[in-house]
Amino acid sequence: MSLKQQLVRDSDDADSDNENGSSRLEYSVRMPADDEEQERQENGPTFTIRQRKKKGQSPYESLDYDVCENVLWQQEHRKIVPRFTVRKDFSRWLISMQIGIWTALVACAINIVIDEVSRLKYGFLKRAVDENVLGGDLAIPYLWWVLLNVVPVLIGATLVAYVEPVAAGSGIPQVKCYLNGVKVPRIVRIKTLAVKAVGVVTSVVGGLAGGKEGPMIHSGAVIAAGISQGKSTTLKKDMKVFQYFRDDHEKRDFVVGGAAAGVAAAFGAPIGGILFSLEEAASFWNQSLIWRTFFASIISSFTLNVVLSAYHGLSSFRYRGLFNLGEFKPLPFEYYELPIFMLMGVLGGVSGAIWNSVNTRINLFRARFVKYRWAKVMEAAFVAIIGATAACAMAYSLNDCRPLGNDPTETPVQLFCEDNEYNAAAALWFQTPEATVKALFHDPPGSHTILTLAVFVLIYYPLSCITYGLSVSLGIFIPTLLVGAAWGRLFASFVVLAFPASSVFMNPGKYALIGAAAQLGGIVRMTLSLSVILLETTGNIAFVLPIIITLMSAKWSGDYFNEGIYDTQIRTSKVPMLPWHVEPRLENELAENIMNAPVVCVRKLEKVNYIIDILKNTTHNGFPVIESDENDTREDGKLIGLILRSQLVVILKRSMYVETERHWRDLVTIEQFRKEYPRYPTIDDLRISEDKTMKNYTVDMSTFMNPSPYSVNPDTSVPRLFQLFRALGLRHLVVVTQENRVRGIITRKDFLKDD
Amino acid sequence: MSLKQQLVRDSDDADSDNENGSSRLEYSVRMPADDEEQERQENGPTFTIRQRKKKGQSPYESLDYDVCENVLWQQEHRKIVPRFTVRKDFSRWLISMQIGIWTALVACAINIVIDEVSRLKYGFLKRAVDENVLGGDLAIPYLWWVLLNVVPVLIGATLVAYVEPVAAGSGIPQVKCYLNGVKVPRIVRIKTLAVKAVGVVTSVVGGLAGGKEGPMIHSGAVIAAGISQGKSTTLKKDMKVFQYFRDDHEKRDFVVGGAAAGVAAAFGAPIGGILFSLEEAASFWNQSLIWRTFFASIISSFTLNVVLSAYHGLSSFRYRGLFNLGEFKPLPFEYYELPIFMLMGVLGGVSGAIWNSVNTRINLFRARFVKYRWAKVMEAAFVAIIGATAACAMAYSLNDCRPLGNDPTETPVQLFCEDNEYNAAAALWFQTPEATVKALFHDPPGSHTILTLAVFVLIYYPLSCITYGLSVSLGIFIPTLLVGAAWGRLFASFVVLAFPASSVFMNPGKYALIGAAAQLGGIVRMTLSLSVILLETTGNIAFVLPIIITLMSAKWSGDYFNEGIYDTQIRTSKVPMLPWHVEPRLENELAENIMNAPVVCVRKLEKVNYIIDILKNTTHNGFPVIESDENDTREDGKLIGLILRSQLVVILKRSMYVETERHWRDLVTIEQFRKEYPRYPTIDDLRISEDKTMKNYTVDMSTFMNPSPYSVNPDTSVPRLFQLFRALGLRHLVVVTQENRVRGIITRKDFLKDD
Numbered sequence A, B: 001m002s003l004k005q006q007l008v009r010d011s012d013d014a015d016s017d018n019e020n021g022s023s024r025l026e027y028s029v030r031m032p033a034d035d036e037e038q039e040r041q042e043n044g045p046t047f048t049i050r051q052r053k054k055k056g057q058s059p060y061e062s063l064d065y066d067v068c069e070n071v072l073w074q075q076e077h078r079k080i081v082p083r084f085t086v087r088k089d090f091s092r093w094l095i096s097m098q099i100g101i102w103t104a105l106v107a108c109a110i111n112i113v114i115d116e117v118s119r120l121k122y123g124f125l126k127r128a129v130d131e132n133v134l135g136g137d138l139a140i141p142y143l144w145w146v147l148l149n150v151v152p153v154l155i156g157a158t159l160v161a162y163v164e165p166v167a168a169g170s171g172i173p174q175v176k177c178y179l180n181g182v183k184v185p186r187i188v189r190i191k192t193l194a195v196k197a198v199g200v201v202t203s204v205v206g207g208l209a210g211g212k213e214g215p216m217i218h219s220g221a222v223i224a225a226g227i228s229q230g231k232s233t234t235l236k237k238d239m240k241v242f243q244y245f246r247d248d249h250e251k252r253d254f255v256v257g258g259a260a261a262g263v264a265a266a267f268g269a270p271i272g273g274i275l276f277s278l279e280e281a282a283s284f285w286n287q288s289l290i291w292r293t294f295f296a297s298i299i300s301s302f303t304l305n306v307v308l309s310a311y312h313g314l315s316s317f318r319y320r321g322l323f324n325l326g327e328f329k330p331l332p333f334e335y336y337e338l339p340i341f342m343l344m345g346v347l348g349g350v351s352g353a354i355w356n357s358v359n360t361r362i363n364l365f366r367a368r369f370v371k372y373r374w375a376k377v378m379e380a381a382f383v384a385i386i387g388a389t390a391a392c393a394m395a396y397s398l399n400d401c402r403p404l405g406n407d408p409t410e411t412p413v414q415l416f417c418e419d420n421e422y423n424a425a426a427a428l429w430f431q432t433p434e435a436t437v438k439a440l441f442h443d444p445p446g447s448h449t450i451l452t453l454a455v456f457v458l459i460y461y462p463l464s465c466i467t468y469g470l471s472v473s474l475g476i477f478i479p480t481l482l483v484g485a486a487w488g489r490l491f492a493s494f495v496v497l498a499f500p501a502s503s504v505f506m507n508p509g510k511y512a513l514i515g516a517a518a519q520l521g522g523i524v525r526m527t528l529s530l531s532v533i534l535l536e537t538t539g540n541i542a543f544v545l546p547i548i549i550t551l552m553s554a555k556w557s558g559d560y561f562n563e564g565i566y567d568t569q570i571r572t573s574k575v576p577m578l579p580w581h582v583e584p585r586l587e588n589e590l591a592e593n594i595m596n597a598p599v600v601c602v603r604k605l606e607k608v609n610y611i612i613d614i615l616k617n618t619t620h621n622g623f624p625v626i627e628s629d630e631n632d633t634r635e636d637g638k639l640i641g642l643i644l645r646s647q648l649v650v651i652l653k654r655s656m657y658v659e660t661e662r663h664w665r666d667l668v669t670i671e672q673f674r675k676e677y678p679r680y681p682t683i684d685d686l687r688i689s690e691d692k693t694m695k696n697y698t699v700d701m702s703t704f705m706n707p708s709p710y711s712v713n714p715d716t717s718v719p720r721l722f723q724l725f726r727a728l729g730l731r732h733l734v735v736v737t738q739e740n741r742v743r744g745i746i747t748r749k750d751f752l753k754d755d
Helices: A003-030 A032-043 A049-055 A071-079 A082-133 A139-163 A172-180 A190-205 A213-229 A248-267 A270-284 A287-311 A337-369 A373-397 A424-429 A433-442 A450-467 A477-498 A500-504 A508-524 A528-538 A541-561 A565-572 A608-617 A645-653 A718-728 B003-030 B032-043 B049-055 B071-079 B082-133 B139-163 B172-180 B190-205 B213-229 B248-267 B270-284 B287-311 B337-369 B373-397 B424-429 B433-442 B450-467 B477-498 B500-504 B508-524 B528-538 B541-561 B565-572 B608-617 B645-653 B671-676 B718-728
Strands: A401-403 A421-423 A605-607 A622-627 A638-644 A698-700 A732-736 A742-747 B401-403 B421-423 B605-607 B622-627 B638-644 B698-700 B733-736 B742-746
Touching (some): A082 A139, A082 A190, A082 A213, A139 A190, A172 A270, A172 A565, A213 A248, A248 A270, A248 A287, A287 B541, A337 A450, A337 A477, A337 A508, A337 A541, A373 A450, A421 A424, A433 A477, A450 A477, A477 A508, A508 A528, A508 A541, A528 A541, A528 B270, A528 B287, A541 B270, A541 B287, A605 A608, A608 A645, A645 A698, A718 A732, A718 B718, B082 B190, B082 B213, B082 B248, B139 B373, B172 B213, B172 B248, B172 B270, B190 B213, B213 B477, B270 B287, B270 B528, B337 B450, B337 B477, B337 B508, B337 B565, B424 B433, B477 B508, B508 B528, B508 B565, B605 B608, B608 B645, B608 B698, B622 B645, B622 B742, B638 B645, B638 B733, B645 B671, B718 B733
Antiparallel strands (some): A605 A698, A622 A638, B733 B742
């Protein structure tokens, strides 16, 4: 078999084998919390990092943010003429523009479908109530409601459970991980986007306590990854464009823009979008990246504005974002209100911390006992039924009648009220959660009784808590805002009760906003970007101070108890995300105490035999390359480079051996490595083992390795290493002696907790 | 003389000698552009970096952002108990709060003084005009005006020229340099703050075309540096608090907060403040720093709000910032206006580029021909007279009468108008530039004729251009906004003339805002932070899209011609500021091609003789420490550490020799080094030379050196090095062979242009 034939055969094989590779990953992604439980039972709480690594179960890998400037890269780079640099830069801007446009279009599509279907649904339910309230049986609209909740939820949950489990939830934690430098498998694939988009529509239409904002941010990230690569492995389509952006470094930079564009589309908050990306990925920023990201946000915001303005038949730009809280009238605040806002912030922090804690427990329980796919689907349907039941019970039993006319709801339900009145309790439920948030912010004082609001909070708080974590696509921004707005309004009512004099200045909408900010701050804990997002959605910058004070109080009081929900999710999934600061227990440690040793090294000229051996029998992703004779041990070589597992696999697959050099030397380019990105074959996908002679061939690493890996001395302090990792987005850091001999290797997992 | 006595003597000496040290620096700071000219004449345009370095003339040093974790540091660090860590963290927040409060208070003081004095001044001038317009001689108010302009400007210019030249201008370029990691001498001293504060008051009161915003940002930076250090060398006062924050790393982090607080106070833009700091110093950020910075901004914003609301007798928080453009009414914009805004952005970019180019030429001319201090003072007075003359000429000759009543100006001047009318041309001049900007934004349509606006632009544009660069403290935000607002309004008038139908939607205030954004974007070119600052000052977030589109067009078209004014200033001052990207010519270079070699190294055990020699005869600030016997040459040693010039000087000053170890070993702590920060004595300040025997003593570097300096191989690519420098804020990077032998050293200057 000629070498060329073999190349062809190998790549065909890889494609088919890949599917197995990904389904293996699927298992471990689906139940990270479960794995943890198992591990804990097996190893007890004291198992070490080394042990976990040997098991090789972690499905998460670091991104290779560090550019590998090997000989091939240099060859390509030297050929670059200034014109190409300009074209590359222009392409970057072009891609950013496309990211903005497509993110906005997807967001618009999701939004319009949800709007239309919800209108039909609640219109139908209103008619069912109206027809049956006098004489008829109120069970009929209830059953209709259950049906209209369960059917879409079943569809969405089935899609998520059977087609793409990684599309569950809001997607923000996964995007955070990606921005931090961790590859969560299949998080930026087209299939994930499809499931996410359909899933979020079904969840919101199905009346689950969730929003579409988180999934939209995730969508933006997927779109960015897709467009920037100019190919889709899932769709088996290669557009042959933007090939030079096919590495982790470039891709991640575009995903930053995609996430920002997603925030811009979801909230109409282009500046909030940039700050969101910044808050999550602050360490690798540079100015041109900031500007491209900003550009993507703006384009996204603009496209959405144009499309939705056209859809709603508006002549000027009214639709700034999907989630528009509506313009607040200027809300001046008084000095003495600031302590009240601070108190509300603390309340929100405590309430958020409780929510997070309960939700985490529920999800651990879920991971343990709801393992089967059908069970997950059933669970989602069950929660949908609970929602409909609670809503009906509340609407039927509370007789909170208000005169019609102020038009605070799209589908006012009369129920047992007089003519020209509507039931305010039902109004809270007969629309999308988003519309309810707006109503709570803008309804005139006295639109709801204390009882209605209190019952609503008592129902919706636990409901949102059990909903988040179901096998469906939805976010927690809207339900959180809803709970917060409701208790904020409730709070205002109590203040008026306690101090009747305060009713003069009391604007319950203002308190609803503060309550929403407090609750959101207490649950997600992002201060800076959240402030800006809320400011941009309210459209009133005069309110900056109260919102920030509230968010900071909420964050501080919440942080006293636990982490934000996203960070908790990430931690329980065991994703090796680098925190903002090195852990206190590592602060006085040195590199030699946390490094992994002995290190598996390869020689500059290394036998294929040995390479296959280490690829099969270790799970390391990077191997230091050492200067060492064939007779020396590999223990004491001098560091001359670093080679990645993915590179070694491609070298073997393409049979780039010293002995066969005349066949490939003139043909080899960095393209052959880029072509496999991002789904490199694994060593098991190759069939080299058949050929006995080939095993004695030699690979010359010097062409392929990264010739200048970062290295440190064994007595470098851990905070210093950590700084290097964060600032440069490293994956591997080699520890060498003063003679430059390899002593150990450090990866991001070594900075994380052992348990 | 005992060692203890010597210690005492030495520190006394250092204090007095220091003054010489700083006055030496003063010369080179005062006329950087002049130095450049001289150098060019001496060396021709081809002189290399090496030559310039040997001359040792550059007054700019890098900050030591990298923490030196030497043995002393470790000793201190190990003693740290958790309680101390908490206290330290708490101190950081406390300092941030104080930074916010004091920055706001200084800003308030400046603002109130300017407000009050300006009111007196323009009230007096109005009465002078009113009394003399009928029958009297109009030369009298003109002369009064000249006098009232010249006197304050003389005071301010004298202060700046004779007391603290570094306080000239806006201070933003210097703060940018500091955030980038370059120490501009005396930029964060209390004396600078005092001169700046008094100087900006006199400049604005003196009617120069300048604003107080830039100086306020600079003030924030100085206040931050002062408070965080807990001592002032100038005032010879040591509060003995916050000693652990006495290094470049901590100080710079606080200065980031101070700059943000300054922006927050100057514009009422806390989020803009954070983004300003971010845009200038993006590479070293981490989340806790973001939050402390945000906290300082918020506190600053809040304090200012409280103080100014109280001062103006308002019960609720109306004063969001000093520079408040006034609430814009909701300004919806139409689709077809966007291209107009884009065109205005391009116009602003071109006009800004011309302004920058002319201003740079004027300042080069100034540096060459206006060298004496008295000449600088005279020049400033001369410009003040031109301003008064132009204003009078315009007010007297244009008879643009408007009916009184809309109250668009504080001091309406009747001049030759009818009773119940005022002269609109005079109104533009009879108030602070800031008030005029507000008037242009908010005056109803038709408040000014085309002629008035055109003449105003033609006067103010060149006036602001010759003003910026005078030896006075003032910023360019306000004059730029003023010019932009005027031509924006003018533009609106032309649009109405060209398309009479457009007068329906035409709101000239909106066009004034866009013009102001375009002009500002064209001159300073900061996109992101400027967008947010403008949004926060207008208080209307619905206008985000037009402002951003305008700013981006302005930036792109301006960048086609030249750099922003701040970057131009920095470049002509030859400050070694690291750009955002490595220069194209260096993109394919390797470390060995840009490194400095041979390197002056010191042995681990080094003779005092040699140390004194290298300190006196080189200008290097860092020396690699090598493992080497006394008999070996220093050429081929293995790198084991890095020691700074400042550390060596302190070691010599304190006589910390191996031979005298029993005297100091138990006493030595990192405190002794910190105590000298930031004004380390120079080698010439020490009097070691008298003592012959001491010269044969030995210094053991291992206690003092940084044991893990960053090092790279000679074949590392320059972009990779650059990334290291930017991301870690490095000052020195040692180039070593594979055997860890020192081959060269790289500093930030090596990345910059040779010319």
